[in-house]
Amino acid sequence: MKTLIKDVTILTMVPDATPFQGDILIEGSRIKQIGDQIQESADEVLYGNGMVAMPGLINAHQHSPMSLLKGFSDDLKLMEWLEKKMLPAEAQMTPEDIYWGAKLSMAEMIKSGTTAFADMYIHMSEIASAVKEVGMRASLTRGLVFMEDDGGKRLAEAMDLIEKWHGTADGRITTMFGPHAPYTCPPDPLKEVIQLAENMAIPIHIHLAETREEMAKMAERYHQTPTAYLVNQGLFDACHVLLAHGVHVTQRDMELLQGMRGGVSHNPVSNLKLACGIAPVFEMMNLGITVGLGTDGSGSATTLDMFEEIKAATWLQKLNQNDPSVLPADQTLRMATLEGAKLLRIEHQVGTLEVGKQADIILIDMNKPHLQPIHHIEALLAYSVNGADVHTTIVNGKILMRNRVLVTIDEEELIEQVKTRAKRIVAGV
Numbered sequence: 001m002k003t004l005i006k007d008v009t010i011l012t013m014v015p016d017a018t019p020f021q022g023d024i025l026i027e028g029s030r031i032k033q034i035g036d037q038i039q040e041s042a043d044e045v046l047y048g049n050g051m052v053a054m055p056g057l058i059n060a061h062q063h064s065p066m067s068l069l070k071g072f073s074d075d076l077k078l079m080e081w082l083e084k085k086m087l088p089a090e091a092q093m094t095p096e097d098i099y100w101g102a103k104l105s106m107a108e109m110i111k112s113g114t115t116a117f118a119d120m121y122i123h124m125s126e127i128a129s130a131v132k133e134v135g136m137r138a139s140l141t142r143g144l145v146f147m148e149d150d151g152g153k154r155l156a157e158a159m160d161l162i163e164k165w166h167g168t169a170d171g172r173i174t175t176m177f178g179p180h181a182p183y184t185c186p187p188d189p190l191k192e193v194i195q196l197a198e199n200m201a202i203p204i205h206i207h208l209a210e211t212r213e214e215m216a217k218m219a220e221r222y223h224q225t226p227t228a229y230l231v232n233q234g235l236f237d238a239c240h241v242l243l244a245h246g247v248h249v250t251q252r253d254m255e256l257l258q259g260m261r262g263g264v265s266h267n268p269v270s271n272l273k274l275a276c277g278i279a280p281v282f283e284m285m286n287l288g289i290t291v292g293l294g295t296d297g298s299g300s301a302t303t304l305d306m307f308e309e310i311k312a313a314t315w316l317q318k319l320n321q322n323d324p325s326v327l328p329a330d331q332t333l334r335m336a337t338l339e340g341a342k343l344l345r346i347e348h349q350v351g352t353l354e355v356g357k358q359a360d361i362i363l364i365d366m367n368k369p370h371l372q373p374i375h376h377i378e379a380l381l382a383y384s385v386n387g388a389d390v391h392t393t394i395v396n397g398k399i400l401m402r403n404r405v406l407v408t409i410d411e412e413e414l415i416e417q418v419k420t421r422a423k424r425i426v427a428g429v
């Protein structure tokens with residue numbers, strides 16, 4: 001199967017590359033050729049017509065089934081929101097609900113230009129089945145809380161996910177271990193997971209230093225910051241780590257993180273909405289720590305539009321540093337693409353448009369008043385585009401949305417399913 005994208009403005013996101021007009025040839029799942037006037041017959045030709053082609057966005061921290069809970073419980077503090085609303089609602093969710101919730105998130109992600117995501121939740125085989133069917137790329141994690149003895153049930157589910165799904169769906173699905181957070185993972189079980197991750201060469205995805213309450217809790221329990229606690233359990237020596245949030249990290253914490261494999265998913269909309277604080281993204285980047293972008297679950301962020309995260313990320317750092325030159329447009333776009341790919345450990349496959357890489361490409365329709373005239377493409381993409389401007393979404397060479405119509409998801413059926421399921425779930429809370 002060959003697809004030819006003709007006459008588009010190509011933003012490869014390769015560092016220092018400038019946008020240019022040209023064609024992209026996709027063969028199978030990969031980018032075969034990028035150039036000018038490619039003369040090759042293809043099964044499908046997409047005409048650029050004023051569009052921009054760029055790498056699909058990568059959402060580095062998500063809880064996909066929580067889209068069933070979007071708008072259910074807002075304007076609360078994180079711990080209250082989590083303990084009084086989210087966890088009781090999660091207890092009502094059946095495996096089938098998880099499947100449909102994940103699909104709902106994927107529909108929203110594909111329609112707003114996201115092609116890959118990192119997900120931490122429960123009933124992960126349901127999510128894996130949905131990812132396989134829908135055609136997205138995902139790094140899947142069974143979230144592990146160790147606050148009560150569950151006889152090893154959660155960990156067994158995590159192992160099962162990794163053994164059954166890692167590297168499957170034509171390589172679109174990878175997995176991580178997911179100790180949930182420093183405050184839900186005491187030293188012994190955490191060390192056990194770290195050991196497993198090291199032995200199996202599987203990365204770890206974990207929440208870190210999201211709230212002031214977490215800082216206080218960890219100081220009281222262990223007389224340490226959450227970051228120092230993880231360092232002292234040997235986490236960063238063992239494996240690649242995807243840290244979600246990293247809002248409350250001290251200068252000393254950042255120095256401890258310097259040189260880590262992996263990095264931080266910055267989730268600015270969720271952090272703003274829950275009034276968690278502003279992550280020191282600029283400082284972390286200056287220390288060479290990889291920082292990508294995520295939405296967190298829709299239960300908190302209430303949106304999965306990564307273009308909103310791009311805007312929030314750059315605005316927050318400009319304000320925080322009192323300097324509008326901080327996080328310029330191209331750097332922030334890179335956080336949502338190549339840096340995110342590094343966090344998911346898939347940068348050899350995606351994150352830039354390069355010959356030989358997997359074809360995860362989005363086309364953005366610039367023929368709109370709010371996107372004209374075009375002086376600097378990157379500025380418009382970072383500051384003006386929103387998810388609804390995405391025209392076409394391609395993952396692994398396959399078109400998942402064509403002219404805003406989903407190809408692998410029946411949108412009508414999806415909406416019917418989630419309406420009834422969501423109603424039943426919250427009735428039990």
Ligand SMILES: N[C@@H](CCSC[C@H]1O[C@@H](n2cnc3c(=O)[nH]cnc32)[C@H](O)[C@@H]1O)C(=O)O
Nearest residue numbers: 063086120121122143144145180207296297
């Ligand atoms: N609670 C599950 C395991 C955790 S899955 C991932 C968890 O992260 C929770 N979560 C979602 N957003 C956040 C956040 O911003 N901070 C901390 N946890 C969150 C979410 O509700 C879900 O319970 C169990 O009992 O087995």
Ligand SMILES: [Zn+2]
Nearest residue numbers: 207244296297
């Ligand atoms: Zn989260």
